[in-house]
Amino acid sequence: MINHIDVSSMLRKSVCELYSNLVTRPTGAAVRCEIEQELDRIGDRALTVIDFSHVGLLDFSCADEIVAKLLLQYVSIDTPRREVYFLFRGISESHMDAIETVLERHKLALVTQHPDGQSRLIGIVDVDHRRAWEVICQLGAGASADVANATGVSREEAERTLDNLWRRRLVIRHDDGYVAVGSATAPVENTRLDA
Amino acid sequence: MTTIINVPHSLEDKSFEQVLDQVAPLPLDEKIIVDTRHARWASPYGLTALLALAQSRVERPVLYVPEAENVSSYWSRMDFFKHAAELYELQGRVKNPRSAAETSVLLEVTSISKSDDVHIVVDKIQQRAQDALVKNLNLDAKITMRFTMALSEVCQNIVEHAGRGGWVAVQTYTWRVRLGGRKVVVIAVCDPGIGFRQSLESAPGFQRRDRWDDGQALEETVMRGASRFRDPGRGQGLAGVRKFVGTWDGKLSIRSGTARIAVLPKGDWDEDEPLLENLSYFPGAQVQITIPERVA
Numbered sequence A: 001m002i003n004h005i006d007v008s009s010m011l012r013k014s015v016c017e018l019y020s021n022l023v024t025r026p027t028g029a030a031v032r033c034e035i036e037q038e039l040d041r042i043g044d045r046a047l048t049v050i051d052f053s054h055v056g057l058l059d060f061s062c063a064d065e066i067v068a069k070l071l072l073q074y075v076s077i078d079t080p081r082r083e084v085y086f087l088f089r090g091i092s093e094s095h096m097d098a099i100e101t102v103l104e105r106h107k108l109a110l111v112t113q114h115p116d117g118q119s120r121l122i123g124i125v126d127v128d129h130r131r132a133w134e135v136i137c138q139l140g141a142g143a144s145a146d147v148a149n150a151t152g153v154s155r156e157e158a159e160r161t162l163d164n165l166w167r168r169r170l171v172i173r174h175d176d177g178y179v180a181v182g183s184a185t186a187p188v189e190n191t192r193l194d195a
Numbered sequence B: 001m002t003t004i005i006n007v008p009h010s011l012e013d014k015s016f017e018q019v020l021d022q023v024a025p026l027p028l029d030e031k032i033i034v035d036t037r038h039a040r041w042a043s044p045y046g047l048t049a050l051l052a053l054a055q056s057r058v059e060r061p062v063l064y065v066p067e068a069e070n071v072s073s074y075w076s077r078m079d080f081f082k083h084a085a086e087l088y089e090l091q092g093r094v095k096n097p098r099s100a101a102e103t104s105v106l107l108e109v110t111s112i113s114k115s116d117d118v119h120i121v122v123d124k125i126q127q128r129a130q131d132a133l134v135k136n137l138n139l140d141a142k143i144t145m146r147f148t149m150a151l152s153e154v155c156q157n158i159v160e161h162a163g164r165g166g167w168v169a170v171q172t173y174t175w176r177v178r179l180g181g182r183k184v185v186v187i188a189v190c191d192p193g194i195g196f197r198q199s200l201e202s203a204p205g206f207q208r209r210d211r212w213d214d215g216q217a218l219e220e221t222v223m224r225g226a227s228r229f230r231d232p233g234r235g236q237g238l239a240g241v242r243k244f245v246g247t248w249d250g251k252l253s254i255r256s257g258t259a260r261i262a263v264l265p266k267g268d269w270d271e272d273e274p275l276l277e278n279l280s281y282f283p284g285a286q287v288q289i290t291i292p293e294r295v296a
Helices: A007-014 A025-041 A060-074 A093-106 A127-139 A144-151 A155-167 B016-023 B044-055 B069-077 B080-087 B115-136 B143-162 B195-201 B214-224 B236-247
Strands: A002-006 A045-051 A083-089 A109-113 A119-123 A171-174 A177-180 B002-006 B031-035 B062-064 B089-091 B105-112 B166-175 B182-191 B251-257 B259-263 B282-292
Touching (some): A002 A025, A007 A045, A025 A060, A025 B115, A060 A083, A060 B143, A060 B236, A093 A109, A093 A119, A093 B143, A119 A127, A127 A144, A127 A155, A127 A177, A144 A155, A155 A171, A155 A177, B002 B016, B031 B044, B044 B080, B044 B105, B044 B166, B044 B182, B044 B282, B069 B080, B080 B089, B080 B105, B105 B115, B105 B143, B115 B143, B143 B166, B143 B182, B143 B236, B143 B282, B195 B251, B195 B282, B214 B236, B214 B251, B214 B259, B236 B259, B236 B282
Parallel strands (some): A083 A109, B002 B031, B031 B062, B062 B089
Antiparallel strands (some): A109 A119, A171 A177, B105 B166, B166 B182, B182 B282, B251 B259
């Protein structure tokens, strides 16, 4: 199931009806709490679109509170809180400055989707993992054998890489394979995560 | 006893040191008269620092207002007297602002003490920055959002660290002494709070080193992203501001306590020292960001 969270609405709901800019740490913390409450309502396994389309300015403090701290709670190699995947939309060039800075600081990564449907992996991801993600993204859905074939690594190595990407919630694991979060060609809209 | 503090004709970050040289040796509760009668010009830094100076005194100081009509009316236009009236005993005739449509003023002197103030400043500046930066300073349209981000971050330093309120002002003007008459946009943010050194000293488990002073505190914070918070996400704001001024060949200078650090432009339009120490003491932090006009 895909959920959509309009960050601008969260800002107006949690802080002030009149604000359209995500600035200051208290504002970021309030918006993140609102998003978390929304996530609590949608179950333990979900793909959530975090939409920044109607956000004017995003400063470093807010990017840290909203993007980095949200990911830190739900995306972890060790003990992910729940199986929640995020796809970020409506990220402008200036939002990107702040977001890339905080991702680098916390060694995090996320998937953004552009208006043309193309997805991009941003943040800290090593070359092998990025390549594996791109293979899955291009295929729409795939398994370790597909990554192994495309990249020349062993199947075991490919499986480890995909497992790591899954723990970081950059690919969705289902049945025997994986779908890249935001995959342009995969029928993500029809993917039932609660199956 | 009352001491008269002579304010230089041209009041900006460098010449404000002359004011501090006169004030720093005086006891905090000594009455001072700040004499701006002969002032001919003041930068946003000069105006905001004058307000922070009054906040730093125990005894409410007196301000002799500028005699020149155009100076007095411009300071009115910048809302300086509106705030100064709360902090100083004003003496002399304050002129009304000449024109409300003064295009060089991007942001009048504005009080910053809470998070909501930063929202108000950001909303206000966005409406005015596009024209000033893109049309008047020939800067790429991409700068507007980044400029506002930088402004937001330096204002937040007051809310997060100063421990008391401060001031911000933004203005464009033509820099006649340097840059051969090029235009610049200047952000000034001044507070009389605890300053960088004391802020870092309040970090949990802070240990004083052999050499620990205002200069070191500024280097740690501005150059290495240190913060009093353990949260690794902290300290990104000033790093972002540094990156911003670097991208636009600008300058960032921060004074705190007895030191001033400067992130200098790659171009040769400024010959400031990267670090100045043993300055006259002034509490809090005084930040200035200067972005020059782009020339072909």
